[in-house]
Every structure is written in structure tokens, then in C-alpha cells.
Amino acid sequence: MSIQTNARLARRPAVQGLLRDRGDLLVVAGLGSAIWDVESAGENPLNFYLLGAMGSVVPTALGLALAQPSRRVLALGGDAEVMMMVGALATVGLRRPPNLAVVVLDNERFGETGKQASHTGSGIDIAGIAESCGLPTVRRVLDQAGLDELRGLIHRGPGPVFASVKIAAEMPPVVMPIRNGAIGMARFREALLGHEALKV
Secondary structure (H helix, E strand, O other): OOOOOOOOEHHHHHHHHOOOOOOOOOEEEEEHHHHHHHHHHHOOEEEOOOOOOOHHHHHHHHHHHHHHHOOOOEEEEEEHHHHHHHHHHHHHHHOOOOEEEEEEEEEEEEEEOOOEEEOHHOOOOOOHHHHHOOOOOEEEEHHHHHHHHHHHHHOOOOOOEEEEEEEEOOOOOOOOOOOOOHHHHHHHHHHHOOHHHHHH
């Protein structure tokens, strides 16, 4: 059951707020607008951009969280992307990495292909799916107070954390990051593991 509401946050300020004073947070950004949103919040070598890999944001962040249990990891993607591989939430619920947060920027649209209604725009409650998958901390974020709480949960909360952030269907200007996937991956790996990682 969807929580149909007219409440909508502006996506860029919402993401910028979540990533303010992020420290060494590892951020996996999903295809399209989530990448532009993360890049607009500030260039950082600890950003991993999934250029051309729709549906991969949750599995990639899950693997990273399991491999780096001492680091906080954020998966940030759109509702259409997370629904594309929604079964990954069940694996998150089974593995329960305490350092993982999954944030869905939910505009209820396929924003990159013409703003057609997505699953959540047609009545699917993605936060309810996360709850049914056993994720212990689930939030439906509709306002600034909810964003402020979510920011704390991303950095310090008991995970895995899941949040659906209802955002406006606006499409702000593209803020392009590094477009070469191999270079971006090498940069992320070096920032995470150090210079010696590039010699492997």
C-alpha cells in the first residue's frame, strides 16, 4: 500500500544535506539523477558512480559494506532503479550489515525516460517492501525533520537502514562526474585502500 502524499522535497538540497560533513562515508550512487545529485554535493574520491548499471546500486553497496565492515556505506538510488533489483533488499535483510544505509530518492517516476509513472507512483510502498524483508530501521521521509533524522541514521544508526525520501519530479541540470568507469573505479579503490591497491 502506497503512502500517497503531496509532500515533496527538492532533490538537490536533500542530497546535499544528507552528505554534509560526510567524513569517510562511502557513497554508491545509482544510474542517472542520483549520480548528478551526489556530484553536485561535492566531488569526492569516495563516491562510486554506477554509470550505465541500472539496478546495481543496492547489490554493489551491500558487497562493499560486507567487505568493509568498519566503514559506513550509503547506497543512493532512484525508486525505479531499486525496484529493478528489489530482491536485493531481501539479501540485505538476511545479511544485515550494520554499516549499510539504503536511501531511495522516490519521485514516483522513470525520470530518465520521460517521467512515466514508476511502481511507487502506481501504489507500491517500497519502504513496506524493506520492512517485509526484515530491515530493522526503515523510514518514510517527507520533510526536513525526517531528513535531519536520516542523516544521523546514515552516519551512526543501527543498520541496515532503509529510507524512502519523497522528492519532487523535477530534473535539475546534469552535474557530470568522471565519465570513464575504469578511472573512476581506480580512483575510488585508491581512496579506500591506499596507493598499494593499484599495484594488484
